Structures are given as structure tokens and as C-alpha cells.
Amino acid sequence: MNEDFMWEAVERCDSKYDGLFFYAVKTTNIFCRPSCKSRTPDRKNVLFFKMSREAINHGFRPCKRCRPDLHELPDEREVVAGARDIIEKEYSSPITLEKLSKEVGMSKYYLQRTFKEKVGLTPNQYIARMRLTKSKELLKESSLSILQIAYEVGYRSSSHFNVMFRQHYGCSPTDYRKICHRENI
The missing domain is CATH 3.40.10.10 (DNA Methylphosphotriester Repair Domain)
Known part of the structure; x- marks a missing residue:
């Protein structure tokens, strides 16, 4: 060059x-x-x-503005893959965009934009989807209470879990569990 x-x-x-x-x-x-x-x-x-x-x-x-000393910019796919790995392993823990961005070594704004471009969801939407997917599995396959499942997948209250589940799946966790049990009979 x-x-x-x-x-x-x-x-x-x-x-x-x-x-x-x-x-x-x-x-x-x-x-x-x-x-x-x-x-x-x-x-x-x-x-x-x-x-x-x-x-x-x-x-x-x-330069204090562009910080060329921190690291060479990694490939965006690597950044997103790293963020997804962290979310998939730690979805049940409190994960903030701030924490996630520090883990992958990028600013939270860059991570948010890049993640959305590559995955089609923001990191927070991806975390919510992981939690809801796992909760659906637990409702179907375990005898844990709704509250236990909510805590197990990372929600801090059963009411928030119920609202999120209903918004995403169109029914409450209790109704979903009843439907699954009816189908297995």
C-alpha cells in the first residue's frame, strides 16, 4: 500500500x-x-x-480519541460470535451492554450496532430470546414452578417473566405448560 x-x-x-x-x-x-x-x-x-x-x-x-494502542480492531464476526457465546453461557445472569462490551473489547455503541447488523437483534433482544427459549424448554420438560423457572433463566420477578413470555408467545407460562401436558397425554 x-x-x-x-x-x-x-x-x-x-x-x-x-x-x-x-x-x-x-x-x-x-x-x-x-x-x-x-x-x-x-x-x-x-x-x-x-x-x-x-x-x-x-x-x-x-491518540486519546481513537485509541490505536488498545488493540487492532477484530473482525466484526468475531466480536459478534464472542458476544453471542457470552450471552449463551451467561443468559441467566444479569448481563448489561456495558459488561458485554468490556468482555469483547469494544465500545457499547459499536457492539450494539454491529450485533444488530449481523444477528438482526440487539444484544438485549438476543438475551431476552435466549431466556424465553430456555424457559419454554423448562416449562415443557421440568416440574419446576413458574417462579423457579423465571429465576433459573435470569428474570428477577415472575411478573416480568409472565409479561415477556405472553408478549413473545401469546400465552402465559402456565397456559403454555397446560397445552404441552395435554399434547403429551
């Missing part, structure tokens, strides 16, 4: 090139990702580096 091409990416703040190269500004001793929204520097004051470590070794400090 030649410097003219990299410079064009910097001028456009093009995130497609994040992680492929970094640029440093000689007058400020700061280096950034190509997508950084900081004011575009004069071309004559810019150096390019393939790795953030190279820029640091040359005495440049990471």
Missing part, C-alpha cells in the same frame, strides 16, 4: 483501513487510526506505520 493511498484513507477517515496501518503527526507526536475524527493534519507532517508498536517505538503517543 503506497503512502498516497494511505493519505487518501486518512483524509476520508476510512475505517476499512483501521488495523492495516497507522499514521503519526510529527508536530503533535501523536499517532492515530485512519478513521480518527481528529482534525486532518498537513500531509507534510504525517508518517505512516504498519503496526501501532512501530509508532510507539518512534516516540509517538497514542
